[in-house]
Amino acid sequence: MSETMRNTALFALVSGLIVLTAVMQSWNSALTILNMGLISAIMALGVNLQWGFAGLFNVGVMGFVALGGLATVLISMPPVEGAFAAGGVRILTALVLGAATIIAAVLVQSRLKGKAKALATIAILIAGFFIFRAVLDPGVAAVEAINPALQGNLGGLGLPVIIAWPVGGLLAAGVAWVIGKTALGLRSDYLAIATLGIAEIIIAVLKNEDWLARGVKNVVGLPRPVPREIDLQNDPGFVEQAAGFGVDPVTASTLFVKTQYGLLFALVLVILLLGAQLALKSPWGRMMRAIRDNEVAAEAMGKDVKARHLQIFILGSAICGIAGAMMTTLDGQLTPGSYQPLRFTFLIWVMVIVGGSGNNFGAVLGGFLIWFLWVQVEPVGLFLIETLTAGLAEDSALRLHLLDSAAHMRLLTMGLILLLVLRFSPRGLIPER
Amino acid sequence: MDFLNALVALSNFVLIPAIAYGSQLALGALGVTLIYGILRFSNFAHGDTMAFGAMVTILVTWALQAAGISFGPLPTALLALPFGIIGAAALLLLTDKFVYQFYRRQKAAPVILVIVSMGVMFIMNGLVRFIIGPDDQRFADGARFLISARDFREMTGLAEGLAIRSSQVITVVTAVIVVAILFWFLNRTRTGKSMRAFSDNEDLALLSGINPDRVVMYTWLIVAALATVAGTLYGLDKSFKPFTYFQLLLPIFASAIVGGLGSPVGAIVGGFVIAFSEVTITYAWKKVLGYLMPESLEPDGLVQLLSTDYKFAVSFVILIIVLLFRPTGLFKGKAV
Secondary structure, eight states, X not given: OOHHHHHHHHHHHHHHHHHHHHHHTOHHHHHHHHHHHHHHHHHHHHHHIIIIIHXXXXXXXXXXXXXXXXXXXXXXSOBOTTHIIIIIHHHHHHHHHHHHHHHHHHHHHHHOOHHHHHHHHHHHHHHHHHHHHHHHHHHHXXXXXXXXXXXXXXXXXXXXXXXXXXXXXXXXXHHHHHHHXXXXXXXXXXXXXXXXXXXXXXXXXXXXXXXXXXXXXXXXXXXXXXXXXXXXXXXXXXXXXXHHHTOOHHHHHHHHHHHHHHHHHHHHHHHHHHHHHHHHXXXXXXXXXXXXXXXXXXXXXXXXXXXXXXXXXXXXXXXXXXXXXXXXXXXXXXXXXXXXXIIIIIHHHHHHHHHOTTOHHHHHHHHHHHHHHHHXXXXXXXXXXHHHTTTSOTTOHXXXXXXXXXXXXXXXXXXXXXXXXXXXOTTOSSOOO | OHHHHHHHHHIIIIIHHHHHHHHHHHHHHHHXXXXXXXXXXXXXXXXXXXXXXHHHHHHHHHHHHHTXXXXXXXXXXXXXXXXXXXXXXXXXXXXXXXXXXXXXHHTOOHHHHHHHHHHHHHHHHHHHHHHHOSSOXXXXXXXXXXXXXXXXXXXXXXXXXXXXXXXXHHHHHHHHXXXXXXXXXXXXXXXXXXXXXXXXXXXXXXXXXXXXXXXXXXXXXXXXXXXXXXXXXXXXXXXXXXHHHHHTHHHHHHHHHHHOTTOHHHHHHHHHHHHHHHHHHHSBTHHHHHHHSOGGGOOSSOOBSSOGGGHHHHHHHHHHHHHHHOTTTTTTOOOO
8 A cells, every 4th residue: 555545544534533423423523523633733733843853852832832822812802991001011011121131131141251240140130030020010910900800901902813823823932932042952851841841830820920811710702713603593594594404503503613613723734734844845854854863963064953943943832832822712711720731732742653753744643633532532431431340330339430530541541552652653653754 | 036036937937848848859859860860761750650659658548547557646658658669669660561671672762761751651640540530638647746836836935836747757757768778778789889880881880790670670669669758748748639749740850950860969959959949939028027127127018039839930940040050960960
């Protein structure tokens, strides 16, 4: 069987699984899986860019995804009335001052020498921190005092939500630049720990800085790029059309909305996939893989390894940011409490490894397949346990405990899949060519 | 008097919690650093190994409690600790046999082993949640306080109370004993010396007839003991929740790297550096400063540099500073 045949068959298999869900469960759940599968595929594409092309070990995907979510709030929510006048200027000034402090410290590092350098750095950082807090805190208090039950944050710019997607990418790219500048060029494990840490910090900021995006109080009711179901149901034209297909208006409206989301996401995926594919085949892509395979040799050929690593690290993170903004748009809300590293960092890694690192189509396939499994393992596990323990009494403690724990089957399964693929097919389902 | 009060408040809220937390981090970082030194990869599954060992200990503790066995004023969990260690050791040896051994024989790149340890992390995490559930579990019993705040106030007549929880004392004492045994083992016994030799130079160690499988097995056994003790002590001191153990990964790695990966002494120092920075930076200093400063200068706010939710940021910033200025850590670890 030729390679193209094999790959087509694999994609057909995953589509088949989703269609099977539609037939066995409902079209609604099939479309839900498909939409998140599209987003997962984009995240996997981003990680694949970093790991598959350049061998960079980024375990901070969750942080970049969350930054994308933040961008959605900052761009699409209407501004909170009076918040900017009350404290917005102060907060922005404080942020600028904070950035200036760090820049000053970096400049001192490169200009001064010896003891003067250390003393000046420490003095600048400590003074800068206290000035930052002194300017920031009153502003934060003023903003958070505005209608705290519903708002208490700065709000956004009130722009169309689609704009948030590229902005989410930019935000993630900015943070990636800072991390890359410090941690790239060190050992691979150090980059891993650094990204793991920055992801936790981003989530901590989102949870605690209420003025930014209401923290754990969540932002709900984000504007949507597609019509609301309720408006469709009230639209006589739509109801008539739905009746023409023999579907009741409620189901028809949810299916219609989900399909529209799916089309939007698919468009983004196709554009990014095309870009990644062109990049891989370009001289730039070959250089990247040369660097990955032998850094010393590439450096001897005059390639600037550190700059190229920084470049691809930023690109990959930006893609994760775009996917994060899309996900928050799909959810219609930003809930910082729901960002879990196992779900948003390590699961994406399973997708890339299983799909085939170094191959864009592999990453996309892995995104769909693993997301499908992640969703479906739970009901299947529940069913298995119910069947296996059918012989036990209805109220036996063991049976009840096992049924309770079925939800945690997915972690076990994902770990097992990752280990099996790494052991027996380390190049993944669609290997790099 | 004010000075004494300030000192007591400082000990109560900063020094004692930081020493206990530092001991737990040090034990965790020792495990990470040993694996790094001998097996040569960063083990992402370490937090979940701690959770697994602690979980077995908790299950045995419950069984002992149900059987009416107790350890007097000490927590029953200490009696159950050996069982926890055996459980964790069994799990680690099995993982090594079925997972890591293959890649070791292949001489796979360290980063592949890190990804493999990610898979192991998933499985261990799933196992723990599957068996004991994702919720908070309480298993501490025995005396709660060595000195309670009120007793201390009555004893000394100071305005500030000093509470020493028994779990904090047990943590420190156990950590000291475990570390003493570990260093005796590494420096005095034949197996310990062969482990250090293996860590320093693998080829040379193999040439002088050291059996690598034996070294690896002993490493896992020691790591199991360290992880279980660290996990149980953390659970006694705070509470047992599988997810917090995963989050401990960051401060533990920060400790190990700050101290110098591969260096046991470094791991201990790193643990205390991280713990003290976390606690001092997230502590609200109003009370202590209130005693020390003249009344006119007393601070209005809480004088808290960062809210406690940012404690990860503290370990992270220290980690970055060390990485930038001294990438091998305080105690010259190894850099691959």
